[in-house]
Amino acid sequence: MVVEVKNLVKRYKELIALDHFNMEVEEGEILGLLGPNGCGKTTAINCILSLLNYDKGEIRVFGEKMTPNSYDIKREIGLVPQEVSVFENLTVIENTDYFCGLYIDDKNKRKQYVEEAIEFVGLKDYTKFYPKKLSGGLKRRLNIACGIAHKPKLIFLDEPTVAVDVQSRNFILNGIEKLNDEGSTIIYTTHYLEEAERLCKRIIIMDKGRGLVSGTNEELKSMISTSEKIVVGFTEIEDETVQNMKNILHVMDIEKAGEDYIIKFENGFNNLANLMNFIEENQLVYTKLQSQLPTLNDVFLELTGKELRD
C-alpha cells in the first residue's frame, strides 16, 4: 500500500472539511478523487502531505507514518498543486530547476532531469519565457513540470486541467498516463467525470468531506440501479401509451425531458429490442432513439440526489 488514510477528520473552525475520510492507494495505480467543488479534495491531499494539521486520523505513506519531518518519504513524492505555484520572476527553465533543486543536489543529474521534465510537458520552445508570457494552458504545464521533475514515485495532481483548452488538456492527460506507465503511482483529483472515467483505474467519489463509494469504473456503475437509459422522441404519443411503456420488461421509470422521454432500465439484456417491439406493436413513429450507458454522474446523482456539476 502506497498511501493509507484512516478516519481522517479535518475541521476549519466550525466547518468539517473531512469527515472520517478513508483512502487506500496501491502501488502503480491511478486513483481518482472525484467530487464537486469544496468537497475536500485539496484538504485531503494537504493533510496527507503534512501541509495541514488534522484533528483525527492516521496517515501512512510508503508504509510509514507521515510527519512534516519525513524527509525520506517526501523525496519520493511530487505535487502538482491546484493553483499555479511558480516564481513570476524566474523563467520556465529556472523555475523547473529551482523546484527540482529542492530535491536533487547533484548538478548534472538535475540538469538532465530538468531538461526531461520540460520536454515532457512540451515547453521546450519556451524555456526562456517568464510565466506571465505563457498562456493559461502552458502555465499549467509548467506547474506540472515543477512538480514532477525530480521523478517522484508518488504523484499528486490536484485538478491540473482546470481552465485549460482541449489541446493542452489532452496533452496533460496523455502525459499522466505516460508517467503511470513509467511506474509512478498517481492520485488525481478532478470534478470532471469524463477525465476520471478515462484516466483512473479506481475512483473514490467524495461529497461533503466523506468518501461515498470507491471502486473501478465498472464497479461503481454496477452499484446503481439504473444500468441503461434510452432517450426516445415520438411524433405523437398518447399518455396512455406512455403509461403502458412502463410494462416493458426491466423498465424502472420514465421521465419526460422536453419533447423526449428518458426510459430507465434496471439490469437486464435486450432492453432496446424490447422497446422496439413495443414501438412496432403500438405503431408509433419515432424521431429519435438513443441508448446511453450510465455515467459516473448517474452514480453521483443516485448517491447524493444532485448533479456532480451544476
Added chain:
Amino acid sequence: MTVYKYFIKIALKNKWTILGYTIIFFSMSLISGSGATEREPKFMETRLNIGIIDNSNSELSTGLKDYLEGKHNMVDTIDDEDYIKEQIFLERADAIIIIPEDFQEKVINKEKSIKIYNDDRKIESMQIQNQINKFLMFANATYEDGKFNLANVNLALREKAKVKLANNNREKNNSINNEWFRNYYNFTSYVIIAMYIAIIGMVMTDFTDENIDSRMKISSKKFLNFNMELYLGQLTIAAIITSIFILGSIVLKGKYIGEVDFIKYVINIIVFSFTILCFTFFINNFTKNKFVISGLATVLSLATSFISGVMVPQEFLGEKTLLLAKFFPTYYFVKVNGTTVNSFSDISFNIFMQLSFAVAFILMGLYFSKAKQKA
C-alpha cells in the same frame, strides 16, 4: 545551494532598482560635494554696501538684519522705488532689501517673502539672495511650536563661516573632507533603507508566497537549510550594496582617507547595514503585501532620513523631531558619523544602540512569524 543561488538571481533581476538608487546616490553626493567646497567661498569674502528696509520689525527680521550687518556695510535708504533705483544706479548701494510686514508668516508658509533690488552689473551682489536663502532655510528648520530658534540659526551660520574663513590652512581642508565623508555616509542610510526593503524585502515575498512556500514545505529540503540559504542570500546582497558605497567613497575621495576617520565610517556603515537587514526581516514577517512593502521602502527611507539628520543636520531639528528620531537606528548612525573619534568609547554607545535595534527587530520579526503560524 539552489535556494541561495536563486535568491541572488532574483535579487539581481531588480537591476533597475539597484542601478536607480545607486545613480541617485552618486549624483547627489557629487552635486553636494562640488557645491560646498568650490562655489561659496568665492563670494563669501566680499563686503557689500547694502540697505535694509524692515517693515516687519519682528524677531525674525531683526535676526536677519543682524546677520547681514555682520557681513556687509549698511547704507541708509528710504522706501521709495525711484530713490532705491537711483541709489543702485549711482552705485551708492550694491543691494537694497525690503522686508514685508507679514514676513514671518510668509517664511513659515515658505512663500517668497523678501524683495531685493540689486546691481546686475555687479556679480557679487547676487550672493545676497543666497545668504538670505540660507538664513531662512535654517530658520525654518528650527521652527517649532510657533517659534524660531534664532540662537541655533546663528550658531549654525557661524560654524559654516568658521570653515570658510580658515581658507588656506590644512585644517580647513581636513574639515571639508570630514564634512564630505560625513555627508556621504549619512546619505547612505537613505539608500540602504530604501534598497534593502525594495530589493531584499521584495524577493522575500516571492519566497514566502503561500503557494511557493507549500512547494518548499512538501519537498525533501530541510527547513533549517532552506532558511540558512535565504539568510545567506540576504547577507550577500547586503554586502554587495554596502561594498558599492564604501568603494564609492574610496573612488571619489580616496586620497583623503588618511585625513578622516575612515575606519569609523566603515564600521558604522557595516553595523547600520546589518541593523537594517534585521529591520527588513521584521518587515517581511509583518507583511507579505508587495504594495505595502514598496510603499514602506519609499516612505520610511525618506522620513527616517529627514528626522534623523540626514537631509537637515541634527542641530537644526526640533526637540520633538529628534525624540521621535531616537526610535530608529538612523539617528545613532548619523551621530557616529558626526563624532570625532579619539577612542572607541566615543562611539560605543551609538554603535551599541544600533545593534540593540537589530536585536529588537529580530525579536519583533520572530514574534510576528510565530503569531502567523498559529493563525
